Amino acid sequence: MLRVWDLSKMKPSAYKRFMSVVIPVDSGCWIWTGYTDKDGYGSFKEESVPEPAHRVMYRHIFGDIPEVMIVRHSCHNPPCVNPEHLEVGTHEDNMRDMVEAGRQSHQTSPPGENNGNANLTEDQVTLIRHLYDNKMMNQYELSAVYKVSQGCISHIVRRLSWKHVKEE
Numbered sequence: 001m002l003r004v005w006d007l008s009k010m011k012p013s014a015y016k017r018f019m020s021v022v023i024p025v026d027s028g029c030w031i032w033t034g035y036t037d038k039d040g041y042g043s044f045k046e047e048s049v050p051e052p053a054h055r056v057m058y059r060h061i062f063g064d065i066p067e068v069m070i071v072r073h074s075c076h077n078p079p080c081v082n083p084e085h086l087e088v089g090t091h092e093d094n095m096r097d098m099v100e101a102g103r104q105s106h107q108t109s110p111p112g113e114n115n116g117n118a119n120l121t122e123d124q125v126t127l128i129r130h131l132y133d134n135k136m137m138n139q140y141e142l143s144a145v146y147k148v149s150q151g152c153i154s155h156i157v158r159r160l161s162w163k164h165v166k167e168e
Contacts (some may be wrong), residue, residue, distance in 0.1 A: 010060050014046050018056065022081055029080040040078035057081040058088070070094055076101045111164050119148050125162045132157040 010018070021034035021042075032042030032053045042053030058071045061083040065071060069088040073080055076097070080086075089097075113121045120128075124146060131137045132153070139157065143150040155161040 010046070018044055018046075018053070024082075027075065027077070028082060029075050029077050029085060030082040031077075032079040032081050036079060042079055042081060054078075054081050054086055057083055058086045062086075062088075072097060112162060119152075120146060120156075120162075122162070122165050125156055125165045126167070128153065128156050129165075129167065 021032060022030045023033055024030050034053070035043045037043060037052075043050045044053040044056050045051075046056055052071075054073065055065060055071050059065055065088060068090070070091060072087050072089045072094050073085055074087060075082070075085040077085070112118060112125075128142055128146065132139065132142060137145070139150050139153040142153045146153070152161070
């Protein structure tokens, strides 16, 4: 059963669109069935700017969200927009919740070539950086040789990925 919340700040047409993609489930969550991002969070355009659906719900029910705060899910369910499951907190609060709920698997993945998703070895990364830094090859040439995207090469040469690989 959907509890009645005062969403009078939301335009009736926006409210109708918002609630048309919300389905309550037995867990108490209100599942967002509209567009979601890669992490499963709903997205809603109230005016012309998309915003996470759970933040839209929180703001309309409880008021503005302080700049340094985020809206957290007590249910640990990204598509949930049930106001009873939403609370503000810091990024650190959210990370602590994630660890306590056992949802930090991406942080415990092994780095570099020990990661099952790796397409390169540490030796290749070292050589890529050497070739690029010494202007022997550009990013597009490196991406063709190593069969990875130019974006992947860019992250490697700017030291945004494979940070654990140290230059000798």
